[in-house]
Amino acid sequence: MPSVVTGLHVAKGRRLPMRSVDEVEVEAGAGIVGDRYHGTRHRHVSVQSATALAEAAADLGSGVSEEGTRRNVTISSGDVPTAPGSRITIGDVRLEVVRVAAPCRLLDDTVGPGAAAALRRRAGSICRVLEGGTVRVGDHVLLEPAAS
Numbered sequence: 001m002p003s004v005v006t007g008l009h010v011a012k013g014r015r016l017p018m019r020s021v022d023e024v025e026v027e028a029g030a031g032i033v034g035d036r037y038h039g040t041r042h043r044h045v046s047v048q049s050a051t052a053l054a055e056a057a058a059d060l061g062s063g064v065s066e067e068g069t070r071r072n073v074t075i076s077s078g079d080v081p082t083a084p085g086s087r088i089t090i091g092d093v094r095l096e097v098v099r100v101a102a103p104c105r106l107l108d109d110t111v112g113p114g115a116a117a118a119l120r121r122r123a124g125s126i127c128r129v130l131e132g133g134t135v136r137v138g139d140h141v142l143l144e145p146a147a148s
Contacts (some may be wrong), residue, residue, distance in 0.1 A: 003141040005090060006050055009067045010035040018067040026093045028132040029075050029129035032072055042098045043083070046071040047088055048124030050081045071101065075141045080124045085146035088125075092133035097125045 009018040013036050025033040038044075047107030048071040073090065081088065086097040101123040 001077070003049075003078045003143065005135060005137050005139045005141060006076045007075060008135065008137055009065045009070075009072055009074075011070070013034060014045040018068060018070055022071075023134055025118075025128035026129055026135055028129050028131045030132075031129055034062070035072065043126050043129045044129045045073060045095055045127045046124055047073045047075065047080050047081050047095070047127060048080055048101070049075050051077045052080070052124070053106050069123060073135065078141075078143055080142055081145050082125050083146040087130075087142075087144040087146075088127060089142040089144070090135050092131065093129065093140040094131040096130050097127050099126050100124075101126050 008021050008024050010021060010024060010032055011018045012034065016036070024035075026045065027033060027038070029044075031038045031040065048069060053069070053074070082100040083096055084099060086095055088095040088097070100121075102120075
C-alpha cells in the first residue's frame with residue numbers, strides 16, 4: 001500500500017503552536033508559505049512517518065501526536081529517507097533530504113519526559129524544495145533513497 005500524507009502542520013513563529021491544515025503551498029527554494037521556516041536557506045520542509053511515531057509512542061508508553069513533534073508533513077507509512085540527497089515526491093512537489101531531523105529536548109516538556117530519546121532516529125528529515133506546488137492531505141508519497 002503506497003504511503004499518503006496524513007497530516008500537514010505549520011506555525012507562523014518559532015514557539016507558536018503548530019496548526020493543522022488540509023493543504024499547503026510549497027515554493028521551490030523557499031518552503032511552505034506561511035510557515036516559520038519559509039525562506040530559510042535549506043530547512044524548507046520537515047517530513048516524518050506515522051510508523052516511526054507509533055514506534056516512539058510504544059517506547060515512550062504514551063501517544064506522540066503528529067503536531068507535537070513540530071514537523072510539517074506526516075506520511076502514513078514507511079521509513080522517511082535520512083541520507084542527504086534522497087528524494088521525496090509528494091504529489092507534484094519534489095523534496096531533497098538535507099539532513100536527519102534531530103528531536104529537540106523541548107519535546108520532553110511538550111510531549112512528555114523521555115520523548116526526545118524515544119524520537120531519536122525516528123524524527124524524520126529536513127528537506128529543501130526542488131519543485132514547488134500544492135500538497136494536500138491524502139496526496140501520494142514516493143520515497144527515493146539517495147543514488148549510490
